[in-house]
Structures are given as C-alpha cells and as structure tokens.
Amino acid sequence: MAKIFDTLQSDGRFSRLIDIIQTIGEEKTLQGEGPMTFFAPVDSAWDAIPEPNRAMILHDKQMLSHLIDFFTIGGHKCTLDALLAKNVVETVEGALIAVRKTDKGTQVDEAVVLEGNMEADNGIIHVLDSVPFVTLAQAFEAYAAE
Template sequence: MLTATRFLTIFAFCASLLGAATASAEHHSDGDMKKSNIVEVAADNEDFSTLVAAIQAAGLVDVLSGEGPFTVFAPTNAAFAKLPAGTVESLLEPANKQQLVDILTYHVVAGKVYAKDVVELTEATTVNGADISIAVTDGGVQINNATVVTTDIKTSNGVIHVIDTVILPAS
C-alpha cells in the first residue's frame, strides 16, 4: 500500500530527477544562460548512456546537435535493457549501422512537440519516415508500446520526452 509519506518521497525523488535533467540543459556562456543541445543534455544524464553510445555509433551526433528543431522520445538505459540479450551489442556493431540509424530516427520527430501538443495527436511522422502512434490513457501518454515518463526537457535545438521502452519500426 502506498502511504502518503511514501508517495511524497517518490514524488520528491521524481521531481529532483526532472529538475536535474532540466538544470543540465542549461550552461553559462559569457554570463548568459544557454541551453545545451539534445546530445549534450543526454550525455549529461547517466540514464541515457546507452542512447548516447547508440547515437555515436550511428553517426547521428552532428545531426542531433544541429539546428533542428527536433523532438526526441528518448529511451533510458533501463528501456534498452528490456531488449533481448545481445540486441544492443549487435546494433552497436558497424555492420548494423543502418538498422541502428533506422531505430534511432524512429524516436525523432521534426519540430518541437511539447507535452501539451502531444496529447492532441494520435500519430506523428518520424524522421525515419514511419509513423508512431500516440495515445492518451489514464496511465499517461503511450508512444507505440512505450510510456512517456518525463516530458518537456527543453534543449537549444528541441525537446526531449523520456520513454520507458525502445520503440521499433516495422521491419
């Protein structure tokens, strides 16, 4: 049973994670606040180390550090860990680069799509060219089979929404 104290502890923990993620998106530059780009924000958060390694292996660092804007549905390390054993290692091999690019670009939508906008959509076309389904349920927002667990992490070139499952394009 979830007691009020336990709920507040969990809520405070989640709020601190969101605050840390948001704070990591801003760096001082010549006295002004400057938001970091999508790749920098992800690299500053240890929960995205697998995603960052995949972005690097796919050769997408320059693209996702570029002007954008992009909306990224970013799977955490735990999301990648849900894939069958050996899948991540296989995808990171140079011979599977195109498959990795296809999967990663399936997590990216052109433009900035904030949470308030996502809930109005039923689908979106990804940079991969394939559509993802979007459903608002009592449990939150679903992107295909993934649940959005954190929304609206603002970056200099877009926005990140954290998801709990890697979404895969149809073969």
C-alpha cells in the same frame, strides 16, 4: 541551455543511447539547428530487450541509424500536449507513431513517457521507459528492405 545531444549526455539515464548515437555518428544531427522532437529511451529500456536481439541491434550500424530516425520528429518542437492533440505523428524515417493517454500515463506506441518536455536549444526531449517495439519492428523492416 544545451543542444539535444549535450542534454542527453549530461543526464545520467542515457549512456546506452549516447553510445548508439556516437557509434553511428549522429551527434551532429542532434546538435544541429532544429527544431526537432526526440524520444529518448532510458538505459533500462535497452536492457529490457531480450538477448540475442539486443546484441544484433546494438552491433548493426545500419539498423541503429534507422532506429534513431524513428525516434526523431524533424522540423517541429512538439510538447506532449501538442503530440497528444495530433495523436499520430510522423518521424524522420516516415513512420507513424501513436501518442495517447492511457491508464499508464502518456504513451508513445507502447512506451510510457517518464518525463516529457525536456527543453533543449534545438528541440525537446521526451524520456521513454522502453524502446517502442512497434518502432523496433518498423526499423527492422526498413533495414531488411535495403
């Protein structure tokens, strides 16, 4: 089995996310010991962010660093069932995100989980259909506060 970063890299749905991770030098974190839980938006999730917002986000390393921290839960390998039982979880950045069942399926904020519980050596990955805009807004606030 591979680490989270390698798992994302070998799956064809995450080229934009891989570019972001490499741009900010977070490969080592996602190849670290873990355990961790990582929310991974697919390429179409990034494409759905309206221009010029997407360009602003994708060209700002500091903003991207905050965003990756909002996608990560450190110290825990949380399955979807465990996340649903908690209902609200804290990310590495310190933000709280809601995980709940809806008529659309399991949602992380307003993003829908396309595939959950992808195993990696150092954690678990949950694939999202969109970049959660609550997360995006919180990342921007954290960035703006610096």
